[in-house]
Amino acid sequence: MNPFRRKTLAALALLLVPLRALAAWNKEAFGAKSAGEALKSLGIGASADSKDILIEAPQIAENGAVVPVEITSNVPGTRSIAVVVEKNPFPLVAKFDFSESALPFVKVNVKVGESSFVRAIAEAGGKYYTASREVKVTIGGCGG
């Protein structure tokens, strides 16, 4: 299947997604090629570094296909957490909105294309707080 046909098929598939969806998937943000662009499309403004955002991730990952990342926000009133892998082709990985009894915490396995900073941006009371951890991706095995 040549790339052009695959692109149109992918685009078509997106149109088929029913309008009343869950949290509507932000196509621009997830299609953005830089972290800055992605966050802007999410309406996330300047964010302050904060030690109340805890990121638990391995410093060295034997394989970039599965990198466990655990994020906790201790900023009171946190309503959402966005996860960004800065050097990925599409940096925005996920965005979680918390309400009712869900604590601002998430653990998820993500793909890290090459050694990069993994960044979390939390939103609380209209302000944004951020922290990041570097993950070195290495090649295991005999490369063959």
Place this chain on the structure above:
Amino acid sequence: MADPMKIRTTVGAEYTEVRVLMVHPMETGQRKDSGGNLIPIHFIQEMSVKLNGKTVLEGQISQAVSRNPVFSFRLKGAKSGDKLEIAWLDNRGERNRTETAIA
């Protein structure tokens, strides 16, 4: 492989930890199959977690989430027997929904 969504809940003092394991290839569209041609992009885009019918968590995710995604969340005030419902929707419009009671 069938598509069981495996949910495990652990009720703790401060919160209940919910761990959900989904079956999905989460294809980036960059991978080639053994024949050498590109496998089309195919990934879960949206997911939600409901407790006793009320949405407590909504996620927008991408192909950068690993294959067979594994998520963990924490719910305050959830007790055993409460109804937990997790649903996802992928970029091809396929859906999956699993309901369970908190252990």
Place this chain on the structure above:
Amino acid sequence: MKGALQLCMFAALAACSGLPEKKHFDEKDFGEIEALMMRDFHPRGSAKMDRIAPDALQKACNLADNAPSPEAAKALEAQQFSTIKFPSGNLMGDWKNGQKIAQSGRGLQWNDKPGAAGGGGCYNCHQLSPQEASYGTLGPSLLGFGKQRGTSLEMQRYAYGRVYNAKAYNACSQMPRLGYSGTLTEQQIKDVVAYLLDPASPVNR
């Protein structure tokens, strides 16, 4: 001090209390193992059954548990050295291609496409350029190899020979005989030599 002393004494005792390591092979084993392998293996891709029987060098190293006597080692190394075909003139090729070869672990495996370029797999066992954090430690680090040793024709021959047939320098080395086995071509080995010696190569920066 007493505790430490005791620890070393105990370690020495522990080391020699077990029976001396039983030799893994004696002569009669070879027939039995080769027959079993001929029965329990099958050819696939380029990996044919002629790879089962160990050659004279492998048999010698197996029998000596990879630690032949100095005389035996010298004889084996001389014999292996005679298998090296040194090209004439400059032995330094293109370090950029040398880097690709050092990164690639392909070559002679049953799933390697026939005719595809073989790889040296150097990073599996060696550190080479400082930028590559994912390097092996089975072999010594070759960081700054050319910077320390220069690029004399004599050093080029040493590097070329070592890649072509490592056993010519260390009889039972674990380093594969990349030229002798047909994994790398003459030009590929020259490119690896360049990657090791060329001042422009990241190995030497």
Place this chain on the structure above:
Amino acid sequence: MKRLAVVLAAAFFSLPAPAQDAKKEIEKYQRMINDSSPAELFELEGESLWKKPQGPRNVSLERCDLGMGPGVLKGAYAHLPRYFQDTDRVMDLETRLLHCMMSLQGRSREEATRRVFGNEDKPSEMELLSAYIAGESRGVPMQPGTKHPKEIAAYELGRKLFFFRTGPWDFSCASCHGEEGKRIRMQDLPVLSEPASARPVVATWPAYRVSNSQFKTMQWRINDCYRQMRMPEPNFASELTNAVNLFLTTTGQGEPYRGPGTKR
């Protein structure tokens, strides 16, 4: 036990500081992928396959005797490979499953071994069954067969094969798994002929591999090592692969099984 402490202490102190951090960080990576691993999915799928009637006789594998009696699963994996009277052979899990597929289900060897190694889109029966059956031995100390003459002979043969150098790259298993504290790229290489290094390996195979989202068995592990040793392909469930498997498992015996594991 003392000797072990001395050996371990020596190995740890011999690593330069940065390598120790790298080792600690990689161990953290392994811990984190272990507790958030999809391996469970393969166990579930394997359970339904164990109960699924198949083959000309249209029966399930639930009467298969894995060494502790027909259908007994608890701890069965932890006691394999072992000698089986009915086939007069030392057999590991996959070899025994093949035997049951043929003897109970009436399937031909050719059909049952057509696809013994799967891929991420379609795992093989052997992979799914291995996940389930291995999971049923969690907590049980690994104790393969070590007393029967054929078990002793298989162990000795496995040991020789482990050190046997041949093939175009002159490798034996010990070429990579023979020296403490070594690694290929960033992959640590356990010395599989040493109990201390072999135990954690034996206690976590078969395993889910995050790098390709596939579930891998011991027969695959031995098969793929021979591929990278540039050797021809070993026959599935052959005497040779069972001997190597028994040597490794015997060397690593005693450790409570804690798999199926999750690996790179």
